[in-house]
Amino acid sequence: MSILIKNGRVIDPDTRKDGRYDILIEEDKIVKVDQEIKEEAEEVIDAEGCYVMPGLIDLHVHLRDPGQTYKETVETGAAAAAHGGFTTVLAMPNTKPVTDDRLNIRYVHNKAKAMAPIHVLQAGAITKGQKGKELADIDSMVAEGSPAISEDGRSVMDSLLCKEAMKIAAECGVPVMAHCEDIDLMDGGVANDDEYIRKQGLRGISNAVEDIIAVRDVMLAGETGAHLHLCHCSTYGSVEIVRQAKKHGINVTAEVCPHHFTLTSKDVDAGDANYKMNPPLRTKKDVEALKRGLRDDIMDVIATDHAPHSEEEKRRSFTAAPFGIVGLETAVPLTISELVEKEYLTPMQMAEKMSYNPAKILGLDKGSLAEGKIADVVIIDPNEEYVIDKNTFASKGRNTPFHGRTVRGKVKVTICDGKVVYKDKQI
């Protein structure tokens, strides 16, 4: 099989190419990148007017498999990823049972190999059953191929246990991906702690809920030498904490989700739980800090926190519904519309934060369009305007606050291991 991508704007953070090039793919590899490639190929894709980037890598998805396959499966989540331009995703371990041992890691990896069109990697839990009492067997999960550990969905509240986990992760050479939430301080909160939210009769989640654990984890990373990756940062405090940590030479990276840089708590409709996620939508001050943090490369990654739930679950009251929204199929247009068009990010920075940096964080030989690399590629038309329609999602989840929103930036083709795994109708 060979594919020739012609006339696109190749944006490659690895070789620092940003210009008009053709790319020739043979079997599963990029064999040539040149200004004009004359060779014939079985499939020719005209990428005129499009960005051609390394396949996107999402460090934060929930695939609900095993245990909650009515919400999503490895297969449907991977199809949603391909539709969204992602060729690699990292699945979080808050499954049922919790992915806290090597057999559960193997289950997801094997299922993905058998039926996912893209690469699915599984993060291991930090504690057994995510109960926060006893460490999981981190070494054996890493030996099984898990590239990171995380307690996502909660924090390891016991600081000593958390420090032990960081020591082991440092020895194993994997990052600790931290969901920062002081569980006691949550106090039943469901949305940001501000006047507008309180007026709607909802309980608040203050910034300190996140910031306290972010500071603690940075201190522990400093003491243990672990690589700490802060998940779904939502507060201006988090951005400051990451800035300071980096200044002091602590090994920390951080991610921001599209919903957190696109919406504020003022957008929350108390009658619609599609605006409910953890951490919550924050204020304008927080959103501006997140955008500037991304612009200034304090914040390294854009990740989706794709969190599918059933329609029945999300129809419940704001307080009773579960936290989380889907994100795989809206990340590209939101990033282009909110960050690239508004000049917070260059297209090169977009490719860094959605592919190159995530690859580096997981230690993967990906995020590159250099000759000889595996052909994971995404083609995006940055100018195509369209209306987000949840009914077009490949995900089982329809829980998005972005249904009906007009955006720019459409994924046209996703190529994984040299195979076209998604193609838009009009290309």
Ligand SMILES: NC(=O)N[C@@H](CC(=O)O)C(=O)O
């Ligand atoms: N983010 C969410 O609102 N929900 C996530 C858990 C998580 O990422 O913390 C989920 O698993 O549903």
Ligand SMILES: [Zn+2]
């Ligand atoms: Zn989380």
